[in-house]
Amino acid sequence: MRIRSSRERRILRFKTTIRWIVYYFLILLSFVLMTSGTWLKPVLLVPVALCIAVNNDLLGSAFTGAFCGLLIDIACGRLFGYNAVLLTVFCVAVSLAFELCLRYKFINYMWVTALVAFIQCWLDYKFYYQIWNYSDVERIFSRVTLHVWLYTVISAVFIFLIFKLVNHFLMPKAHLTIEEVIKTC
Amino acid sequence: MREFLKSTRFKILLAFVAFLIGIMIYAVTKGGYAVSGASFINTATKPFRFVSNSVSMKIESIADKLHNADQYYEENQKLKAQIGELNKQLTEYDDLKEEVEELRKFVVIKEQHPDYIISQPASVLGYIANDPFKSFNIDKGSAEGIEPYCPVVTAEGLIGITIDVSEHVSTVRTILSPDLSIASVSSSTNADNGIIEGSVLTAENGCTKLTHLSLEHALRVGDLMITSGNSGLFPKGYAVGTVKSLGVEANGLSAYAEITPCSDITRLGSVVVITDFSGKTPDGEVPSAADPEKEGGNEN
Numbered sequence: 001m002r003i004r005s006s007r008e009r010r011i012l013r014f015k016t017t018i019r020w021i022v023y024y025f026l027i028l029l030s031f032v033l034m035t036s037g038t039w040l041k042p043v044l045l046v047p048v049a050l051c052i053a054v055n056n057d058l059l060g061s062a063f064t065g066a067f068c069g070l071l072i073d074i075a076c077g078r079l080f081g082y083n084a085v086l087l088t089v090f091c092v093a094v095s096l097a098f099e100l101c102l103r104y105k106f107i108n109y110m111w112v113t114a115l116v117a118f119i120q121c122w123l124d125y126k127f128y129y130q131i132w133n134y135s136d137v138e139r140i141f142s143r144v145t146l147h148v149w150l151y152t153v154i155s156a157v158f159i160f161l162i163f164k165l166v167n168h169f170l171m172p173k174a175h176l177t178i179e180e181v182i183k184t185c
Numbered sequence: 186m187r188e189f190l191k192s193t194r195f196k197i198l199l200a201f202v203a204f205l206i207g208i209m210i211y212a213v214t215k216g217g218y219a220v221s222g223a224s225f226i227n228t229a230t231k232p233f234r235f236v237s238n239s240v241s242m243k244i245e246s247i248a249d250k251l252h253n254a255d256q257y258y259e260e261n262q263k264l265k266a267q268i269g270e271l272n273k274q275l276t277e278y279d280d281l282k283e284e285v286e287e288l289r290k291f292v293v294i295k296e297q298h299p300d301y302i303i304s305q306p307a308s309v310l311g312y313i314a315n316d317p318f319k320s321f322n323i324d325k326g327s328a329e330g331i332e333p334y335c336p337v338v339t340a341e342g343l344i345g346i347t348i349d350v351s352e353h354v355s356t357v358r359t360i361l362s363p364d365l366s367i368a369s370v371s372s373s374t375n376a377d378n379g380i381i382e383g384s385v386l387t388a389e390n391g392c393t394k395l396t397h398l399s400l401e402h403a404l405r406v407g408d409l410m411i412t413s414g415n416s417g418l419f420p421k422g423y424a425v426g427t428v429k430s431l432g433v434e435a436n437g438l439s440a441y442a443e444i445t446p447c448s449d450i451t452r453l454g455s456v457v458v459i460t461d462f463s464g465k466t467p468d469g470e471v472p473s474a475a476d477p478e479k480e481g482g483n484e485n
Binding site: 034035036037038040041043075076077132134135136137139140143144148 | 310311312313314315316317319320322349356363364384385386389451452
């Protein structure tokens with residue numbers, strides 16, 4: 001993005017600040033929803049972290065991934081830092097992928113979220129249940145893990161729409177030069 | 186005047202007055218019931234009087250409203266404020282009543298087991314997301330004297346054990362979890378003992394499982410299982426659950442029973458933590474150390 005005046009710079013700074021405040025408000029809201037009730041719930045923080053990663057720079061994505069991961073650890077009673085490491089890696093990878101080879105489209109976001117959520121759920125099942133060799137442990141995979149993954153993928157649709165709305169109003173628009181426009185065409 | 190007194194009109198008037206006095210005396214003798222004439226008049230004029238009265242009341246009411254509108258408005262505002270205050274008091278009263286009910290239950294624990302040192306009632310902050318064994322967080326932690334591996338109970342029965350204690354929040358592993366094993370004995374026979382340990386299958390129904398039960402057991406459905414207190418991790422003689430069904434293990438070497446916990450673990454509001462009791466394992470001797478697979482503590 002080209003910044004042409006100090007006024008544009010101020011607007012950019014203001015919009016970016018507000019955007020990140022909204023992002024973190026949505027993250028905390030997702031955390032609260034995840035910790036309420038006794039039913040199976042989607043791991044909302046995974047699609048939220050990925051949605052932020054597909055739109056933002058590497059560093060912001062990594063930090064947000066770590067923060068969301070820590071919140072997942074608290075909500076799901078996992079080893080503090082376990083999901084933080086996972087989500088940091090995933091968010092960096094997703095941010096890079098969208099920067100280098102993927103376009104910001106709904107379908108791309110959905111398959112990436114489905115894949116990451118599945119890996120996260122599968123690793124959770126592997127390390128927290130299967131590794132301890134409980135009898136009938138596969139029931140947890142079919143009755144809990146897969147359900148949670150499915151709910152997470154479904155919730156990603158709504159999360160994408162919410163973030164699209166936030167970005168529509170608060171994401172700074174790129175100014176292209178005539179040469180860049182000609183090149184893009 | 187003399188002429189009037191002698192006249193027929195005067196005599197008629199006098200007779201009429203006498204008649205009225207007669208009616209009056211008659212009415213007095215009726216003992217509260219209306220005389221037939223009055224009754225007739227009342228009945229005949231009732232609908233008219235009703236309509237007339239309604240109309241006049243309406244008019245009076247409108248006039249009264251117009252005349253005293255300011256006064257009524259003020260009175261209305263006062264009453265609204267009063268209702269608000271009373272509703273607030275009612276809500277506080279309900280909260281207090283609920284709290285007292287909860288405390289009363291926990292007082293019973295202290296009365297029945299004077300050797301227990303119990304924490305203040307702890308509220309359940311929330312269940313661990315998507316945990317099939319219903320672990321949950323409580324709003325009391327190390328600041329309130331809670332340590333890891335303290336038994337968590339309600340007045341009805343044992344719930345689980347604290348596993349992850351921070352300053353003001355603790356995580357409780359429930360008796361539905363396969364990671365928690367409790368040596369228990371039947372309260373009726375005091376001979377049939379085994380290990381209560383959760384399983385994936387029983388946890389789906391909010392139940393746990395009694396294993397290592399002798400094939401010659403005398404347990405019946407409905408029997409109460411209590412802690413045997415062998416390991417010092419749980420106090421002796423605390424209710425765990427009742428026998429729901431009985432069966433023989435697939436290997437045929439021992440029997441098992443499905444146990445319904447005394448408290449509904451999926452719907453807990455508050456619990457207490459037993460921080461000390463007679464026969465407790467001294468600090469540092471956590472049973473989990475003996476079995477690395479059961480980090481929540483085994484009572485074998």
